[in-house]
Amino acid sequence: MLSMVRTGTREASFATVFNAHHREAVRLAYLLTGDHHQAEDIVADALTKVWKQWEKGRVDNVRAYLRRAVVNESNSKLRRRYLERRQVSTRSGDDRGVRLVDEHAADRDQVWQALQRLPERQRAAIVLRYYEDLSEADAAEVLEVSVGTVKSQTSRGLDRLRELLGADSPFGGGS
Amino acid sequence: MNDELERRLRDSLQARAGDVEPTPELYARVEAHVNRNKRWTLVLSGVGVAAAIAVAAAVLPSLLDRGTVEPPIVGPGTPLPTDAPTDPTPSPTDGPGDAVFSEHAVLAGDDRIWLADVRTGQEIAELVDFGGPENESEIVAVEVRPGSTLEDLTVVYVLQGEGAFTFGWIAYDGTDATYAPFPDTHQPSADLVGDALPIPAFDPTGAHLAWVEPLRGEDNQAPTLRTIGWSNGPGTGDIATDNAGFTLDEIPIEHAPSDFVVDDWVWTQQAEGTRRGHLLVTGALQAWRVPIEEQSDGALARGSDPIELITVPERAVIDLAATVGELTYTLVVGGSTSQDAEDLNLTLLISGPDGEDEGMVPDVSTADPSGIWMTVYGEGYAIGLGGFTEVFVPGGRYRFDASYADFVR
Numbered sequence: 001m002l003s004m005v006r007t008g009t010r011e012a013s014f015a016t017v018f019n020a021h022h023r024e025a026v027r028l029a030y031l032l033t034g035d036h037h038q039a040e041d042i043v044a045d046a047l048t049k050v051w052k053q054w055e056k057g058r059v060d061n062v063r064a065y066l067r068r069a070v071v072n073e074s075n076s077k078l079r080r081r082y083l084e085r086r087q088v089s090t091r092s093g094d095d096r097g098v099r100l101v102d103e104h105a106a107d108r109d110q111v112w113q114a115l116q117r118l119p120e121r122q123r124a125a126i127v128l129r130y131y132e133d134l135s136e137a138d139a140a141e142v143l144e145v146s147v148g149t150v151k152s153q154t155s156r157g158l159d160r161l162r163e164l165l166g167a168d169s170p171f172g173g174g175s
Numbered sequence: 176m177n178d179e180l181e182r183r184l185r186d187s188l189q190a191r192a193g194d195v196e197p198t199p200e201l202y203a204r205v206e207a208h209v210n211r212n213k214r215w216t217l218v219l220s221g222v223g224v225a226a227a228i229a230v231a232a233a234v235l236p237s238l239l240d241r242g243t244v245e246p247p248i249v250g251p252g253t254p255l256p257t258d259a260p261t262d263p264t265p266s267p268t269d270g271p272g273d274a275v276f277s278e279h280a281v282l283a284g285d286d287r288i289w290l291a292d293v294r295t296g297q298e299i300a301e302l303v304d305f306g307g308p309e310n311e312s313e314i315v316a317v318e319v320r321p322g323s324t325l326e327d328l329t330v331v332y333v334l335q336g337e338g339a340f341t342f343g344w345i346a347y348d349g350t351d352a353t354y355a356p357f358p359d360t361h362q363p364s365a366d367l368v369g370d371a372l373p374i375p376a377f378d379p380t381g382a383h384l385a386w387v388e389p390l391r392g393e394d395n396q397a398p399t400l401r402t403i404g405w406s407n408g409p410g411t412g413d414i415a416t417d418n419a420g421f422t423l424d425e426i427p428i429e430h431a432p433s434d435f436v437v438d439d440w441v442w443t444q445q446a447e448g449t450r451r452g453h454l455l456v457t458g459a460l461q462a463w464r465v466p467i468e469e470q471s472d473g474a475l476a477r478g479s480d481p482i483e484l485i486t487v488p489e490r491a492v493i494d495l496a497a498t499v500g501e502l503t504y505t506l507v508v509g510g511s512t513s514q515d516a517e518d519l520n521l522t523l524l525i526s527g528p529d530g531e532d533e534g535m536v537p538d539v540s541t542a543d544p545s546g547i548w549m550t551v552y553g554e555g556y557a558i559g560l561g562g563f564t565e566v567f568v569p570g571g572r573y574r575f576d577a578s579y580a581d582f583v584r
Binding site for chain 1: 180181183184185186187188189190191192193195196197198201202204205209284285286306311313562563576
């Protein structure tokens, strides 16, 4: 009975952790993969790892630990991307109910489409820098690369986005 | 200019992220994962043999001097220690693929493939850059043809994109590199099941290339070993050696969708123009030894012995490699020392005629074991996953920002 109570307590506590962090984790994974289902798969795996480590008291900063786990899980998919990924990534931007109600929405959609055409690592660097607002040093730690690599990946990614948006943007070139 | 692009980027990312809501089932899925991993650990743990393995690893004489002093990890381009032993005793060879170790590797990542000096990290030459606004493919494997040198290098690459895999090859003459896709007849099938990666391997002579294909719509059928000949490029024009396929009946298909990777290929016997050997194939955390023969006309045939399932007690095998007549490298996860599923307990077992030792491995405690790969050449090996690769050569351990690598051999 005692063990049952303890287990229940742990699960209830992790439920609190889950509620505090799962949404942002799924959103990050979605931005990294462009696929909602894959994002949930990644976060399920990442949260599983967090849960086990958290139970042992090894996780001081859940958000940072989870962020790193999500990025690692996304990277580990590099060799295992689903064949349907191509189909998903080339869908029109309103496939999830987004309505292009004005030019700003159209522009966001163009940027999103362009972002999905970047190589994974450039995209990861950009998402961490411009969505998570991480410093270059923090992004490097999450990606397990050097700061110089984060700089070059971000720079190459921005260059490529500029090229893509120059060709596609209704606003005629990345400003 | 950048500020405006960055503003649009932030705006787009925030808007997209704001549209995403996790499904209500996510918590239940995490719970199920935790429970499943506990069961998985339990299966791997087993009983009885772990102690024997631990004792054997502790008392057997070291085959290699790795692990006694861990050299520093250095990044590419960083000056390297020069006092490392670099003149080990040559081992017996069988063909061009068995030198003591290689100082050079072909690395891939970020849409690029390049040739580098392992110890200095210096990029010797860029072999190909697929990057560009229109590129939607990514490199998922590289394989160096045995017998290659810095002045005559041949590399096979695998691209994933457009909903399929494409094989291509690079020829580098020490100055210029050219690349081209394989002819359609030598490409992997477009009907591969799930996300199975057709990662190929050369035979030690460089005359054959092989990969495994589990095909979509063929439930309960065995995967196929496909082979092509190689003569100045993919294909020989000889029907005896081109496009031979063999059904691997003993390998169950129920693991698909899964990668079936041809990890290595060794010839163990040679007589009267024929060769006998085997391929090492891994997939779904299992490994098989597939006997194969090369007949006197160069044609391949399935060996007469049955396919052998390779197991390591209490561990799951995720990659295999072998050097002829010498050492077998087995990369495993699990074991009784870990009661924790995400503590992968990644271990490299190096076994040979004199016993078994453990090699150094990268810290991949948070990784998906199915994404880890290894390649071995002589006394050097590389292990990686996702965005990094660690290369281990005698006296040195080096980390590269590369997704895949193979030694110049």
